[in-house]
Amino acid sequence: MDDDNAVESSSDEDDSSDDEEEDISSSGGGDGRGGRARQKQTAAVKEVMNTMCVDEKAKDCYANENADFALHLFNSDVKEDILEPWFIDGMENAKDVAGSNVKKQESAMRKYAKSKMLEVHEDDSNCPICLTKMGFEVYSEYLSERTPKRGKNKGKLWALSKSVYDKSRSGLVHLYRLSGTKMPKRFNGQLRQFMSGISKEVTNEKVKRGDAGRIGKKKMSFAVYKTLCEKMMEEEDKEFIFARLFLILEWNLMARSESVVHAHINHITWSEDALVFQSAKTKTDPFGKRAEQKWHVYSTPDCPATCPVLAMAHYSSR
Numbered sequence: 001m002d003d004d005n006a007v008e009s010s011s012d013e014d015d016s017s018d019d020e021e022e023d024i025s026s027s028g029g030g031d032g033r034g035g036r037a038r039q040k041q042t043a044a045v046k047e048v049m050n051t052m053c054v055d056e057k058a059k060d061c062y063a064n065e066n067a068d069f070a071l072h073l074f075n076s077d078v079k080e081d082i083l084e085p086w087f088i089d090g091m092e093n094a095k096d097v098a099g100s101n102v103k104k105q106e107s108a109m110r111k112y113a114k115s116k117m118l119e120v121h122e123d124d125s126n127c128p129i130c131l132t133k134m135g136f137e138v139y140s141e142y143l144s145e146r147t148p149k150r151g152k153n154k155g156k157l158w159a160l161s162k163s164v165y166d167k168s169r170s171g172l173v174h175l176y177r178l179s180g181t182k183m184p185k186r187f188n189g190q191l192r193q194f195m196s197g198i199s200k201e202v203t204n205e206k207v208k209r210g211d212a213g214r215i216g217k218k219k220m221s222f223a224v225y226k227t228l229c230e231k232m233m234e235e236e237d238k239e240f241i242f243a244r245l246f247l248i249l250e251w252n253l254m255a256r257s258e259s260v261v262h263a264h265i266n267h268i269t270w271s272e273d274a275l276v277f278q279s280a281k282t283k284t285d286p287f288g289k290r291a292e293q294k295w296h297v298y299s300t301p302d303c304p305a306t307c308p309v310l311a312m313a314h315y316s317s318r
Helices: 003-013 043-053 056-074 085-097 102-118 136-145 162-179 185-209 222-233 238-253 257-261 308-316
Strands: 268-271 274-277 295-298
Touching (some): 056 085, 056 102, 056 136, 085 102, 136 162, 238 257
Antiparallel strands (some): 274 295
16 A cells, blocks of 8 residues: 555544544543443554554654654744644753754754654653644745755755655644544645645756656666676675665565565475566555466576576575
8 A cells, every 4th residue: 555545544534523422441530430441452463553544654644744844833933833842842851962063952852853753752742842723824835935955956946756745744633643633624624725726836847957858867777787787797795686686576576675675485485497586565456466467587597697596596505
């Protein structure tokens, strides 16, 4: 499942009515008058619930995005209104410990903010940002002020790619989910409209600056791929042997790096003249429903540098 799609589905749920049914487990308040106290999730259950939403890589990405937003709020005039007092104290402490160097202070505060974002859970009531007090005006101002920190477009408005703004929004929606806070319908609607406008603004600015309309990275040509393999094949160090095999498997399997990282020898078999790979799960198949799907990889005897079989043999013999 695509992480952004997962977040989108969560956001779609926010379009539903603001009037939610009362949680049975919390009804009555446990005050001895027939009700019962709300039971908290165990650490194991929390881990499962979080894993079902997004994977570890996405959680780390969202924590970074939300940490940047928290740092922005900390340096703004609305700090006292939106950030929790305990979080402000923690940020101040991190800043003091870092010394007088501004960059070290910012790094220390961002590190602290990220650690707290990773700990957020609705049972613990530990979200650093009081989401119920935050309006569209605050978050839209943050997005509109984001600029590149390096490169030829450093400091220019709307010079970031659309995916950067999408990640910020996804991170915020993820924070709402983790904290158990419902995003107001009006806020959600305004945010959707704003994101649509950002997409157009980014495209218009690219045209004005004469930047390429391409989004993301340029594809690697076969000539470049072959040259890389040849250069790495000339080296005998273990890191080059591993890197060549890794690159060759990524190229032949057309797989994400994460899928290759978790490839296991038990997932590989021979069939006729091909190596057969199977993957327990992928990003688009997180539950392994297509685990029986097979990918056939063939040797390239006319080009030893790019031969998967030779690369695996070389790696296994070291």
